[in-house]
Amino acid sequence: MKIRLALLSVAVMVALSGCGDTKDDTAQKKPENSGHEGHTDHVPSGDVPEGLKTADDPTFKVGSQATIQDGHMPGMKGAKANIAGAYSTTAYVLSYTPTTGGERVQHHKWVIHEEIENAGQDAFKKGQEVTLLADHMKGMKGAKAVIESAEQTTVYTVDYTPTTGGETVRNHKWVTESELSAP
Template structure:
């Protein structure tokens, strides 16, 4: 109980400080990450939950997606606090290879491990072939501060449908154009 109180106070303070900054509401970020798969639970504290909706060049729209654009699905993943159990509206669906990656942010900071997800089209110099786990790459994604231009190691690679979604988190944050959720992380309502 004491840990929950301390966590709640810290979360409130971080959100309050973010609200006082010069960042736009779209750029405000959470200070917690609940994924048990990551060894760095604060890794997503600088993640942009909402995005511009811009699609990387060469990304192909999925032809017969499991969840078509405009449909709703429940998120079953916890990349960030408030994601698991939230109802998402699909705003984009693509066929690509998704990667979990580990890297040290450009400009310094704690290493980020098992970040989900970076797509094939967000890696510098990506050709037709998918990268194998263990491959070193340079990221061309800006999901988190210090990500763009960082050298990363591919942890996992999977060809799948990837979704850009709008949702309201279970903690009340409205998120638009969130990149990325895989079809395996969505469930029919």
């Protein structure tokens, strides 16, 4: 009986060891900052929200290169980015609980004005509760969020290869002008 129990225990441990994390080098890893801790399923898309205005004279032109100075996702900080899009809008830092469950995401950078339900002409204020239309992270679309800060700025979509290695991340949303520098 003890031998059967020991063999069964070993078999279960072997089976469960195959259920661990698998390596995925497409920006789906544990993040470098609290803005995405425990919630790192980036969903890249070239789609931009309806009504989003292209920036008239962005510091970083579409097609140019820049260096990313902030680490929203693993391997972002210090990565060379190709500018895929440049838009004028209000960018928000906010906290929300994913619709897929799990821990509340604190200090998420960035959701833009056009990615919030019933966004009128005026920017949302600190402390306001909103419903997200953004879907660039799993569990974001439809989530209730609280605005922590707002910044009128140029936001960029960027393509970059993580400094940690792996495949190129395409159309990462969003990086603000202050988070980029000349290459």
